[in-house]
Amino acid sequence: MSDQDKAKLVVAATRVFGSLGSWNDSPPWSAQQLNMEKEFEEITSEFYEKRKQLMQRIV
8 A cells, every 4th residue: 555545544534623523522621621621722733734734745
């Protein structure tokens, strides 16, 4: 399997933003309950940017 094909699989498997049961649903609430909003926002932003960079590479 080529690196390009592997990257496409990673992008497909990490599609967690949007739709029902997504990253944006209960995880922010859980982070708030655990007083971890800052960490949640930092990790979410970093993950989103890395995924976006990967998507731009495979287009």
